[in-house]
Amino acid sequence: MTDNRVLYAGVDIGASRTKVALLDLKKNLTGFSIKKSGTDFSRTAEECLIEALIMANASRDAVTRTVSTGYGRTNVTFSNDTRTEIGCHAKGAFHYFSRAMTIIDIGGQDNKVIKLDSEGRRINFKMNRKCAAGTGAFLEEMSARLDIPIEEMDGLAKQSTEMVELGSFCTVFSATEVLEKIRQGKKVPDIVKGLFFSVIKRVLEMDLITPPIVMTGGVVEHNSYLVEMIRSKTGVEALLPEHPQLTGAVGAALFAMEL
Amino acid sequence: MSEEKKPARKKFECQGLYNKVMANHFYELDEASKTGSKKIAWCTSVGPAELLRGMGFLVYFPENHGAMLGATRMATELIPYANAIGYSPDICSYLTSDIGSFMQKKTPLTTAYKIESVPKPDILVFNTNQCRDVQDWFAWYSRELKVPMVGIHTHRDIGEIRNFQVNDIAKQTESLIPALEKAAGQKFDIDRFKEAIELSRQASVLWRACLETASAIPSPWTFFDATIHMGPAVVARGTKEAVDYYEVLLKELNERVAGKVAAIDNERHRIYWDGMPIWGKLSTLSNQFAELNTCIVASTYCNSWIFDQLDPKDPFESMGRAYTELFIVRDEAFKEKYMQNCFEKYKFDGMIFHDAKTCPNNSNNRYGLPERISKGLGVPQLTINGDLNDLRCYSEEQAKTNIEAFIEQLDER
Numbered sequence: 061m062t063d064n065r066v067l068y069a070g071v072d073i074g075a076s077r078t079k080v081a082l083l084d085l086k087k088n089l090t091g092f093s094i095k096k097s098g099t100d101f102s103r104t105a106e107e108c109l110i111e112a113l114i115m116a117n118a119s120r121d122a123v124t125r126t127v128s129t130g131y132g133r134t135n136v137t138f139s140n141d142t143r144t145e146i147g148c149h150a151k152g153a154f155h156y157f158s159r160a161m162t163i164i165d166i167g168g169q170d171n172k173v174i175k176l177d178s179e180g181r182r183i184n185f186k187m188n189r190k191c192a193a194g195t196g197a198f199l200e201e202m203s204a205r206l207d208i209p210i211e212e213m214d215g216l217a218k219q220s221t222e223m224v225e226l227g228s229f230c231t232v233f234s235a236t237e238v239l240e241k242i243r244q245g246k247k248v249p250d251i252v253k254g255l256f257f258s259v260i261k262r263v264l265e266m267d268l269i270t271p272p273i274v275m276t277g278g279v280v281e282h283n284s285y286l287v288e289m290i291r292s293k294t295g296v297e298a299l300l301p302e303h304p305q306l307t308g309a310v311g312a313a314l315f316a317m318e319l
Numbered sequence: 320m321s322e323e324k325k326p327a328r329k330k331f332e333c334q335g336l337y338n339k340v341m342a343n344h345f346y347e348l349d350e351a352s353k354t355g356s357k358k359i360a361w362c363t364s365v366g367p368a369e370l371l372r373g374m375g376f377l378v379y380f381p382e383n384h385g386a387m388l389g390a391t392r393m394a395t396e397l398i399p400y401a402n403a404i405g406y407s408p409d410i411c412s413y414l415t416s417d418i419g420s421f422m423q424k425k426t427p428l429t430t431a432y433k434i435e436s437v438p439k440p441d442i443l444v445f446n447t448n449q450c451r452d453v454q455d456w457f458a459w460y461s462r463e464l465k466v467p468m469v470g471i472h473t474h475r476d477i478g479e480i481r482n483f484q485v486n487d488i489a490k491q492t493e494s495l496i497p498a499l500e501k502a503a504g505q506k507f508d509i510d511r512f513k514e515a516i517e518l519s520r521q522a523s524v525l526w527r528a529c530l531e532t533a534s535a536i537p538s539p540w541t542f543f544d545a546t547i548h549m550g551p552a553v554v555a556r557g558t559k560e561a562v563d564y565y566e567v568l569l570k571e572l573n574e575r576v577a578g579k580v581a582a583i584d585n586e587r588h589r590i591y592w593d594g595m596p597i598w599g600k601l602s603t604l605s606n607q608f609a610e611l612n613t614c615i616v617a618s619t620y621c622n623s624w625i626f627d628q629l630d631p632k633d634p635f636e637s638m639g640r641a642y643t644e645l646f647i648v649r650d651e652a653f654k655e656k657y658m659q660n661c662f663e664k665y666k667f668d669g670m671i672f673h674d675a676k677t678c679p680n681n682s683n684n685r686y687g688l689p690e691r692i693s694k695g696l697g698v699p700q701l702t703i704n705g706d707l708n709d710l711r712c713y714s715e716e717q718a719k720t721n722i723e724a725f726i727e728q729l730d731e732r
Contacts, residue, residue: 183699185728
């Protein structure tokens with residue numbers, strides 16, 4: 061059976077999750093899928109594509125072109141081209157908010173601050189240095205240390221009445237600091253809020269922020285309190301795409317459309 | 320994805336001669352070390368090599384050995400041994416890898432030239448113009464091998480060059496003579512010294528001309544080529560061999576320029592590289608830039624071995640001037656102006672700053688310079704975190720993505 065529809069696929073293989081987005085000719089998101097990247101990137105990409113096609117009710121033939129991005133971008137066997145995740149987050153964010161902006165992407169293992177002009181061209185970008193402080197990996201490490209499921213952290217942070225501020229740059233030293241706070245009898249929600257604040261501090265020290273802010277990435281999608289914190293720290297309301305975690309994949313699909 | 324033919328670095332016809340010059344340098348040192356036929360001085364990279372040649376020493380450069388340890392990726396394995404005896408992982412990784420190498424009796428000279436160990440010094444001579452670490456590096460060997468050490472303490476953060484600075488370096492250089500005479504077992508020979516100064520000047524003029532061929536569009540060679548071919552400028556400074564080699568290299572480069580032979584096929588972008596090479600990743604990075612049709616056309620690193628101020632008519636004063644006018648010892652305002660001049664000459668459209676974890680002196684990104692110069696020139700800049708030798712400080716995937724994203728950014732302009 062041939063599918064006469066025309067779809068463009070974007071595959072974003074991140075350090076933590078693989079995301080696939082399917083766009084139709086009108087740039088509507090018709091299907092998507094998100095899975096743990098695991099150890100076999102090619103296979104995960106394939107599985108995500110199949111899931112996204114099921115959601116779009118489309119066959120494989122409908123996928124006209126594919127662009128892959130993220131750490132595993134070269135592992136996608138069905139990709140026609142690759143772009144960096146920096147380029148794809150910029151493309152995706154500009155698709156949703158067509159204006160000059162500062163994008164803050166908080167990913168599983170890296171953060172990016174990307175500045176775009178009013179035409180969507182990159183003015184500059186910064187990635188976190190080699191250290192994972194302030195990324196999703198930091199929160200994952202802390203959730204394991206505190207024995208709190210990662211999905212419960214956002215709710216706990218919102219319950220905080222008095223934030224416990226953490227001073228260290230380093231994830232390992234932060235863990236020691238957290239243990240010390242527990243010993244001092246500090247409340248868990250207050251510690252979790254401190255952890256979230258630590259993420260925000262690491263991001264905001266990467267570059268100066270020029271409003272408006274657009275936030276992308278899985279960490280923001282699953283932890284809305286971080287968005288609230290950005291607002292309270294910068295005084296600027298952060299904009300969120302339809303699915304922040306899919307922004308890079310959407311950007312990749314948009315690149316596929318232009319090939 | 321379709322398999323495309325990957326661009327390869329174009330080989331130089333003079334590569335054979337280069338190999339010979341470098342091999343002879345090490346064989347001569349090894350022979351002298353084993354037989355005692357000639358005295359050996361260890362010298363820091365921009366130390367007073369001409370004076371040492373003038374005293375009849377063979378000159379060995381531990382920083383060159385450090386770069387070899389980095390390029391062969393032996394460094395990362397050897398650094399921890401120096402760390403274990405108290406040399407911090409945060410200090411110069413040439414120093415730590417070289418000391419680690421000595422402790423473990425492992426040297427890249429064995430694989431390259433079947434030479435068992437580095438040559439034994441009769442004296443150690445430093446100039447702190449590169450950094451203070453060179454003094455501490457040589458001090459370790461001085462204690463370990465019970466060999467005398469002398470040196471020159473440079474001025475730093477120099478704006479306008481003043482006579483007192485030049486005179487001071489000249490006097491410090493001259494004052495080394497008694498110790499050198501003692502180690503050499505012979506009297507200082509001014510004519511021999513002047514000859515070395517003249518040869519060093521001639522090689523510098525040629526080396527500068529070689530580097531400046533990269534101002535041609537397309538460029539006939541890249542930063543990665545230059546980091547290799549600068550070998551004779553480092554180890555054979557003050558010798559006829561270096562002069563002869565750069566005459567041959569310059570001819571080949573000029574032929575490439577005349578024939579519009581590009582180092583990088585379809586050169587789309589021209590980049591300025593600031594700071595140290597990442598020795599263990601030279602080949603990987605060279606290939607990545609080639610695949611992105613991007614040529615690194617200028618660097619401060621390769622320019623650091625141009626000493627065309629040298630003048631045999633006034634050898635000490637001109638040495639003082641050459642080693643005081645160095646980029647690495649100058650202030651931020653000078654460095655900014657220097658990069659602007661590079662921009663005018665080499666017409667690059669992007670700047671990459673290497674923030675080398677263990678080399679603050681040669682990492683010029685730490686006081687806002689990239690942001691200032693980028694704004695002033697309207698040229699985008701990128702900082703890569705890494706190190707000259709310690710690959711534990713380098714995240715390859717992050718660097719690769721940053722470079723690729725940077726070229727995408729240049730494409731969008």
